[in-house]
Amino acid sequence: MASHDHAHPAGYKQYFMTWLWLLIMTAAALVIGYFHFLPEAIKAFLLVSITLAKIFLIGSIFMHLKTERINLVMLTFSPLILSIVLFFFTFGETIGTNPTHQIQNQSPAFVMPTGEVKH
Amino acid sequence: MESTSLAEQERILASDWGGGKSPFGTSWSKFMMWIFIISDALTFAGFLIAYGFMRRVAPAWPEQMTVFSPLLITFMTFVLISSSAVMAMAVSAARGGDPKSATRFLGLTILGGAIFLGCQAYEWVHFIQEGATLTQNPWGVPQFSAAFFVITGFHGFHVLSGLTILAIVALRAAMGKYSGDSVENAGLYWHFVDVVWVFVFAFFYLL
Numbered sequence: 001m002a003s004h005d006h007a008h009p010a011g012y013k014q015y016f017m018t019w020l021w022l023l024i025m026t027a028a029a030l031v032i033g034y035f036h037f038l039p040e041a042i043k044a045f046l047l048v049s050i051t052l053a054k055i056f057l058i059g060s061i062f063m064h065l066k067t068e069r070i071n072l073v074m075l076t077f078s079p080l081i082l083s084i085v086l087f088f089f090t091f092g093e094t095i096g097t098n099p100t101h102q103i104q105n106q107s108p109a110f111v112m113p114t115g116e117v118k119h
Numbered sequence: 120m121e122s123t124s125l126a127e128q129e130r131i132l133a134s135d136w137g138g139g140k141s142p143f144g145t146s147w148s149k150f151m152m153w154i155f156i157i158s159d160a161l162t163f164a165g166f167l168i169a170y171g172f173m174r175r176v177a178p179a180w181p182e183q184m185t186v187f188s189p190l191l192i193t194f195m196t197f198v199l200i201s202s203s204a205v206m207a208m209a210v211s212a213a214r215g216g217d218p219k220s221a222t223r224f225l226g227l228t229i230l231g232g233a234i235f236l237g238c239q240a241y242e243w244v245h246f247i248q249e250g251a252t253l254t255q256n257p258w259g260v261p262q263f264s265a266a267f268f269v270i271t272g273f274h275g276f277h278v279l280s281g282l283t284i285l286a287i288v289a290l291r292a293a294m295g296k297y298s299g300d301s302v303e304n305a306g307l308y309w310h311f312v313d314v315v316w317v318f319v320f321a322f323f324y325l326l
Contacts, residue, residue: 033325
């Protein structure tokens with residue numbers, strides 16, 4: 001890096017700053033995930049937010065989406081959108097099976113992967 | 120935005136969506152790499168959503184950070200993010216017509232990937248020695264080790280493929296037979312592997 005800095009000094013500095021931010025966000029995610037001081041829902045929300053912030057940073061700067069045409073940028077959002085749709089499909093399926101959200105005497109029997117039947 | 124005239128707005132729209140010979144404004148190889156990354160992202164999305172489903176229907180879930188070493192996971196994340204940053208610099212050097220720096224940065228990227236893979240191999244060996252298999256484990260939650268092996272296994276295989284691609288690109292750069300596009304496409308794949316790890320790190324290890 002030392003002898004050829006003059007080629008792309010601005011680019012290198014931007015990549016270095018991005019790297020620094022990614023490390024800071026990783027540390028934040030680690031603190032939130034490792035120490036149990038937050039309620040589960042807030043912890044999940046913060047972890048998802050940090051993850052999205054990290055991938056936007058990697059995508060826009062490391063993968064140069066910042067300089068690509070908007071139609072290519074939007075194309076890269078399709079897996080994320082489809083994931084959210086798929087997640088909420090499967091989320092609805094499991095609401096009755098979570099012990100903390102279980103509706104007594106109303107949820108249909110659910111066969112566990114282990115063969116055990118949950119009501 | 121308010122100050123641009125209708126004609127100007129139409130021109131912008133045409134430049135973004137009109138296309139002509141290059142609808143996405145990139146080289147064909149870079150566009151194909153993006154198409155591959157998008158389809159690969161859907162594969163991993165499927166895995167992670169299946170994992171979320173299995174976890175929500177499981178009667179219990181082991182405390183991940185007591186099963187795996189938080190220090191090792193943090194180190195692996197640090198190494199992969201750093202290698203991604205160095206990869207971006209390699210692309211920059213290759214585009215700037217500096218094969219020497221590009222080769223050096225590519226070498227560092229490969230080193231990072233190899234360290235990551237070594238750590239993952241260690242983690243797998245440790246986990247298997249504790250009695251975990253694809254279908255059962257000492258914690259009594261079969262879905263736990265199944266999700267671990269499938270997700271980290273697929274990711275690890277991507278790292279291995281990435282190392283192969285990077286080695287070829289680095290060799291070509293060292294011989295002077297490279298183009299900015301080839302380094303950038305390999306870089307896109309490497310950053311994607313990093314993106315997947317960011318998800319795995321948050322959702323499998325921390326959540």
